[in-house]
Amino acid sequence: MISRFARLIKNISLPGIGILISILIGICYVYQPYFVRFLDNKIYDIILRRNHVSAISDMVEIIDIDERSLEEYGQWPWPRYRVALLLQKLREAGARAVGMDILFAEPDNSSPINLKKNLKRDLDVDIGFTELPPPLEDNDVLLADILKQGPFVIGFYFSFGHLKSDNKEHFLKPVPISVLSQTSANAQGATLLKAEGVISPLPLLSKSAPVTGFINTVKDRDGILRTTPVLMEHEGSFYINLGLSTLWAGLQKPSLILKINEGGVESLRFGKTVIPLDRNGRFRLHFRGKRKTFTYNSAADVLNGTVGLEQLRGKLLLVGTSAAGLEDLRTTPFDIYFPGVEAQATLIDNILTGDFIRAPDWVPGLEFIVTILAGLFVVLLISVASNKVVLPATLTLATLCWLGSEWTFANHHFFVSPLFPLINLAITFGILTFTRMYHTERDRAQIRQAFSRYVAPSLVDEIAKHPERLNLEGEEKEVTVLFSDVREFTSMSEKLSPTEVTTLLNHYLTPVTRIIRQSQGTLDKFIGDAVMAFWNAPLDVPDHPERALNAGLDILAELPELNKEFKERFNLEIAVGIGVHSGQVRVGNMGSDDLFDYTILGDNVNLTSRLESLTKFYGVDILVSENIKLVRVDDFEFQEVDTVRVKGKETPVTLYTCRRSELFDQKEQQSWLEGLALYKEGSFSEAIAIFNYLRKEWPTTALYQLYLERCRSYLDDPPERWDGIYSHLSK
Structure with a gap:
């Protein structure tokens, strides 16, 4: 595994x-x-x-049935006449609208008429009330009469799943909502929350209230209230929540337009305000802070007249509770004891200020x-x-x-x-x-194992220390390539035994390998007596053309000493041809998944090999390309050899041989350049005179004899279109 x-x-x-x-x-x-x-x-x-933005609208306030109200006026539920009295005071104060975040689902058992009935049923006691005005016999009727006068919004609760609907007649007030849809009618209903049932106020109360609104809030799975549904569907009609209903009533019932797209609900246009909703009609509440960020007025203070009526004029009021015992508390991102009524106030405030948390x-x-x-x-x-x-x-x-x-x-x-x-x-x-x-x-680990065969130990350590500088997978890179080959090695080998051939090669290749590795070159491979090496990979070598050229000249400088030994042991001497060229190649691991070598491929590699093979043709020890000649180093002097087309390439290549500066003869170079210029111009007779001079003065240089013979042949058989470029027809 x-x-x-x-x-x-x-x-x-x-x-x-x-x-x-x-x-x-x-x-x-x-x-x-x-x-x-x-x-x-x-x-x-x-x-x-x-x-969050903590600034709030001053139009929204809360009438709080708080702990002090319960202490002063008794435990909840209060008699409905007291609730009616509270609402009457709020109406007289000039409130724009009053939303009741309270569910009056059961009759008021403290009403005289219900008290009389319950005592008879439970204790078989008949009681009577003297001098009691008929309107005060039933607290629910009294509250209903106040609700009719408005501007009041009474709450109801939508039920889902296991929570069953009550059996009362509901008298809910659906709101007139126009639907602007970009999808099918079936998809409209599928996006909104669909209530399965209703737990409503007493029919008398819901029938009397001018506006109704659901009081549901929906917590996320972690128990935190972040969004609230503002719109639900029930039995084919649309209903809005208590906060929005209160605002709707307080602003003279502006038009409502629901926009639905292919993804579901998009927004609800409330008059001129566009309220962003999620696909299920839920609104993301922009909470202003912890509980009691809004103005709270104790219900006790309203009932006893401590709160000035002028203070509540023109306000949108929500009646609810912050008392812990009444269990109308929610957990929000700000507070674990956040009154539910303040969530309704937050909704109203967000709409009034237009301060929405959007979800485009x-x-x-x-x-x-x-x-x-x-x-x-x-x-x-x-x-x-x-x-x-x-x-x-x-x-x-x-x-x-x-x-x-x-x-x-x-x-x-x-x-x-x-x-x-x-x-x-x-x-x-x-x-x-x-x-x-x-x-x-x-x-x-692979680098140490693989590159120890190619490069010097110090370079192996450097590669292992910084492997990120390697690209073993292969890359295009400029390198300098060196090919060297022992001339006529096959014929020499025929004169020696296999053991002697091996010994000779080992003695020759050992200093060659040392020179290449000491110059930070990478020894690519031995091909019999031939050696292939390159510089500037796997690690960068800034002066790689100079190092490669130095290595080539050092190999040639090593030959006289080697030939003394070979003359004594094998009665022969060797000559070496070297080609050096710089250019772009593909460098990296080449081969199969199981067997590969770090090597280079490309046309420039082939060109370097051709340079090496042409050394014998021109009678020089080393040939380099023009890219190498561009190296500006005082230690080297270059002599142009020829401009040729090698087999398989159409672009002409100018060839140079190279010597160290101390071995260079300026007089010889000057004469050679004059003769070469005449040769390129096609003035073969004049060129012959100079090449004759060069051959006599420097008889060991085979290059001059080659040009002398070439010029004579061109005089005998002039080329049709002479451009100074010689074409090699064989590799």
């Missing part, structure tokens, strides 16, 4: 692993498992607390894109940057994701969750960092 996992890690690249992680997290984003939504809600709570349709798409890009950023970062950069850059991006979410919330009031980008950053960073560490340790 472990070995299988190791092979999997080995075969999948870091970008591949990172992209796979991003895809899996993207799938997780689409399906939104509960634990992720739980974390997302917690992040939302933090951002809301840090960036494009936010999920943006979150998804940022999530994927965050993972790809880490993939790119780990692929190209060092460990010192990756962690700070990842933490910086994580911080930007968080600050970006806070900024959009604070300035535009919509929540773009940073959760999934942060998850992707953390998981991708963790897994890719571990994978890269695994790859690094594996590569270091």
Whole structure:
């Protein structure tokens, strides 16, 4: 199992692993498992607390049946006549509208008429009330009479699932809502919450109230109130919640237009205000802070006249309770004991101020894109940057994701969750960092094993210390290539025994290998008596053309000493041809998955091999390309040899031989350049005179004899179109 996992890690690249992680997290984003939504809600709570707007509208106040009211006027439920008295005082104060966040689902048993009935039923006692005005015999009738006078909104409760509806006649007041739909009629009903039943006030009360509104709030699965439904459907009619109903009544019942798109509910137009809703008709509450952020007036103070009536004029009032014993408390992002009535006040305030927390349709798409890009950023970062950069850059991006979410919330009031980008950053960073560490340790072991054959031990240590500077998978890179070959080695080998051939090669290749490795070259391979090496890979060597050229000249300088030994032991001497060229090649591990070599491939490699093979043709020890000649070093002097078209290439190549400066003869060079210029112009007769001079003065230089013979042949058989370029027809 472990070995299988190791092979999997080995075969999948870091970008591949990172992209796979991003895809899996993207799938997780689409399906939104509960634990992720739980974390997302917690992040939302933090951002809301840090960036909420605490200013509130002065139109909304709460009439609180608080602990002091219960202490002064007795336990709840109060007699309905006292509730009626409270409402009467609020009406007389000139309130715009009064919403009752209280469910009057049962008759008032403290009414004289009900008290008389209950005593007769339970104790078989008949009682009577003398001098009691008939309107005071039934507290519910008294409250109903007050409700008729308005402006009051009475609450009811929609039931779902196991909570059954009561059997009363409901007399609920659906609101007139126009529907602007971009989808089918069937889809409309499917998006809103559908109430299965109703727990309503007494029919007498609900029938008397001018407006009704449901008092349901819906907590998230973690028990925290963040959104509230403002609109529900029941038996084909639309109903709005208590807070919105109170505002609707207080603002003279403006028009309501529900907008539905293909995704569900989009918004509710309330007069000129567009209220953003989620697809199920829920409103995200922009809480202003902890409990009692709004103005609370004790019901006891209203009843005993302590609160000035002028203070309540023109206000939207909500009657509810903050008393713990009445169990109308909610948990919000700000407070674990938040009165339910204040949630209704928050809704009204948000609509009055237009201070909405929006959820545009494009936010999920943006979150998804940022999530994927965050993972790809880490993939790119780990692929190209060092460990010192990756962690700070990842933490910086994580911080930007968080600050970006806070900024959009604070300035535009919509929540773009940073959760999934942060998850992707953390998981991708963790897994890719571990994978890269695994790859690094594996590569270091491979490097030490593999490159000890190619380069000097000091360079092997440097490679192992900084493996990130390697690209074993292959890359396009400029290198300098050297080919060397022993001339006529096959014919020499026929004169020696196999043991002697092996000994000769070992004695020759040992100093060649030493010279190449000491100059920071990479020994690619031995091909019989031939040697192939290159510079500037696997590690960068800034002056690689100069080092390669020096290595070639050092090999030639080593030959006289070697030939003394070979003359004594084998009665022969060797000559070597060397080609050097710089250019772009493909460098990396080449071969099968199980057997490969670190080597180079490309047209420039082939050209270097051709240069080496042409040394024999021109009678020189070393040939280099024009790329090498461009090296501006005082230690070297270059002599142009020819401009040729080698077989298989159309582009002409200018060839040079090279000597160290102390071995260079300026007089010889000057004469040669004059003769070569005449040769290129096609003045073969004049060129012959100079080449004759050069051959006599420097008879060991075969190049001059070659040009002398070439010019004579061109005089006898002139070329049709002479451009000064010689074409080699064989390799």
